[in-house]
Amino acid sequence: MRSFTYIAPASVAEAVAAIAAAGPGARFLAGGTTLYDLMKLGVERPSALVDVSRLAELGTIDTSREDYLVFGGGARMADVADDPVVRRDYPVLSESLWRAASQQLRNMATVAGNLLQRTRCFYFRDQAFPCNKREPGSGCAARGGIDRGNAVLGTSDACIAAYAGDWSVALLAFDAVIDVVSPRGERAVALADLHLEPGDTPDREHTLAPDELIVRIRVPVSVAGRGSTYLKIRDRESYAFALASAAVGLALTGQSEVRECRIALGGVPTRPWRARSAEQLLRGQPLTKEAARAAAEAALADARPGTYNAFKIELAKRTVTDALRIAGERAAQ
Amino acid sequence: MTIFMVNGQKVEVQLDPRESLLEVLQDRLQLFGTKKGCDHGQCGACTVHLDGRRVVSCLTLAVQAEGRKVRTIEGVADADGTLHPLQQAFIDNDAMQCGYCTPGQVMSGLACIAEGHAGDDDEIREYMSGNLCRCGAYVGIVAAIRQAAGRTEG
Numbered sequence: 352m353r354s355f356t357y358i359a360p361a362s363v364a365e366a367v368a369a370i371a372a373a374g375p376g377a378r379f380l381a382g383g384t385t386l387y388d389l390m391k392l393g394v395e396r397p398s399a400l401v402d403v404s405r406l407a408e409l410g411t412i413d414t415s416r417e418d419y420l421v422f423g424g425g426a427r428m429a430d431v432a433d434d435p436v437v438r439r440d441y442p443v444l445s446e447s448l449w450r451a452a453s454q455q456l457r458n459m460a461t462v463a464g465n466l467l468q469r470t471r472c473f474y475f476r477d478q479a480f481p482c483n484k485r486e487p488g489s490g491c492a493a494r495g496g497i498d499r500g501n502a503v504l505g506t507s508d509a510c511i512a513a514y515a516g517d518w519s520v521a522l523l524a525f526d527a528v529i530d531v532v533s534p535r536g537e538r539a540v541a542l543a544d545l546h547l548e549p550g551d552t553p554d555r556e557h558t559l560a561p562d563e564l565i566v567r568i569r570v571p572v573s574v575a576g577r578g579s580t581y582l583k584i585r586d587r588e589s590y591a592f593a594l595a596s597a598a599v600g601l602a603l604t605g606q607s608e609v610r611e612c613r614i615a616l617g618g619v620p621t622r623p624w625r626a627r628s629a630e631q632l633l634r635g636q637p638l639t640k641e642a643a644r645a646a647a648e649a650a651l652a653d654a655r656p657g658t659y660n661a662f663k664i665e666l667a668k669r670t671v672t673d674a675l676r677i678a679g680e681r682a683a684q
Numbered sequence: 685m686t687i688f689m690v691n692g693q694k695v696e697v698q699l700d701p702r703e704s705l706l707e708v709l710q711d712r713l714q715l716f717g718t719k720k721g722c723d724h725g726q727c728g729a730c731t732v733h734l735d736g737r738r739v740v741s742c743l744t745l746a747v748q749a750e751g752r753k754v755r756t757i758e759g760v761a762d763a764d765g766t767l768h769p770l771q772q773a774f775i776d777n778d779a780m781q782c783g784y785c786t787p788g789q790v791m792s793g794l795a796c797i798a799e800g801h802a803g804d805d806d807e808i809r810e811y812m813s814g815n816l817c818r819c820g821a822y823v824g825i826v827a828a829i830r831q832a833a834g835r836t837e838g
Contacts, residue, residue: 357701357747380745387704387743388724400701404748429737453814454801455792456725458737459744589813 352390356399363532363566366403370562371534373399379564380404381425381464384456389469393478394485404461409566414440419569424463424529428518429454431462442681443579443598444570447521450583453590463565466519466529466545467557470512471592472501483509484553498657500592503664505621510553511657512621514546515592520617521581523625524598527570533563542568546622556622575600575611578682582674584618584666593618595667597674601638601682609633614675616650619667626650629671638679640672647671688749690715691759699746706730706741708749709756717757717787721816728815731788731795732756738795740814757787760794770794773828781819789815793829802833 358373360366370377376398380386383404389395403409409425414436422431431437432448452460474480474492481490493501493511502513519542527542545557559565579600585591596617602610612633614626629646636642647668654664686699690713697712706723709715709732718741721729725743732741733755760768770793773779780786792815796802801811808826817825 352702355701357745359747359750383745383748384725384743387745390702391724400745402748449810453728453740454795454799454811455728455731455738455740455814456743459739589810 352393353396353398355397357402358399359402359405361406363403363406363408363564366401366406366564367532367534367562369401370399370564373401375561377401378561382427382456382460384452384460385464385468389476392476394476403564409461409463411567417572419528419571420444422462422568422570424565424567425461427458428452428460428462428465429457432457439577441525441570441576441579443521443524443576443581443600443678444518446581446583447517447598450581450589451517462518462568463529465516466522466542466565466568467559468516469556471515472512473497475512484512484549484556487552487554493657495658497659499659500594501657501660502621503619503654503656503660503667504616504624504651505548506655507549507551507553507621509551510549510621512549512553513592513618514620514622516623517581517583517593517596517617519546519623520596520615521598522568522570523623524579524600524613524615525570525573525576527568529565530567530569531559531563532566533560537566542623543625549621573600573611573613574602575613575682577684578602578678579613580674580677580681582670582677584670595619595663595670597667597671599671599674599678601675601678603638603679603682606683607637607639607679609636609638614646614650614671616667616671618670619651619654619663626671628652633675638675640676643672643675643679644668646675686747686750688751689753691755697746701745701747703746704742705732705734705744705746705749705754708746709741709754715756715758719784719787721785721788726816727785727788728792729785729788731791731815733791733795736798738792755791757790760790768794770797770828770832773831774825777824777827777831778821779824779828780817780821785815785817785819789817789825793825793832796829797833802829805830808833 480492600613629650721727
């Protein structure tokens, strides 16, 4: 592992000053569950780490407001997953967290760091192979390789790596906003504007600058929270990345007419993926099995399979259909 | 110099920032109960408690333990050697074969019970899924945690 300077600031202000002073190659360190892992593989090579994992001011969880749920960027995944209000009123958020990783990792990883979790594409993690994300211009070994886990939506000639996270998918469905701080001040970024499709520059995964720190995540209060679920289909029942996942939130008029509809996909896209065409098909319609399937078809209409991952298209359609049923049952209660 | 507590004892070590807590426990402090399996946070063999919460020590930078309390498998039994009820439950339920994953299973199981995530067998399986057992002693492991959590049936 390349050596680095370790810096432990005492406040967000100190952290932002420290990253500016440390210069190019410096990175914020939160839970470390992605960054330190990839440093061991030589994929990440920071020159300095500015540790924000113990800043108390980043750890707050406030679910009592009338406008937003507020999660400090440094709040742990396990704590947000177990928050009683989140569990009761936004099962999609809780499930997207407790169905990710293991409890050990959820005790370490922060809800802000999780947004920038990097892909699990084997070829990205293994320096023996070319990878445009790791080494721009070197090529893509996943195309034509063992692409079973790779993406079918939002891919490019340069990259088919799937986005690995779950929490972002749930947040995207509910129009979350993040607040970021840097030496230039504070700004808000819609979660929808955070992640990038790979295009010709798969090494650029998001729109934040290296010196910008996510200090909080805000989720607008929504009536569709109670009628929500995060359904995640994996090779094993627990502790695996998604083959396909769906975050769904519904509000109904009466027992079945869809008033509000939110659908986002994970596992199959290159970035968290909002399925707006599917949402539009359902709005104002009775939530029948046929309508749910038609919405799922629309959500995957642009999917392009590789060699071994075509099964993920049908799997994702069934995942969306099942998630709509579960969310519908919850919304009707 | 980095100072932290391990099983109630103060330790002071000069660290390279690259060192994991796991490496420091084994190589500097000669505490070999905590095991290195995958070294990438995937197997749970290196599970320890940091300020009372279970973490994987392989993905914890040792410098991040500054001023904190670490508990390892060596700190679980009483000073006179009397096993913790969960350790005894592992023996009672034949919850191991080769034993390599066992320290991590016990540390994770202690936390699983303390967190309130041992309510039924399904919940135990979900919240113990970060600890792999290549021998496949899972049935015994679930039974041991169920026993230590104070229930007799799943």
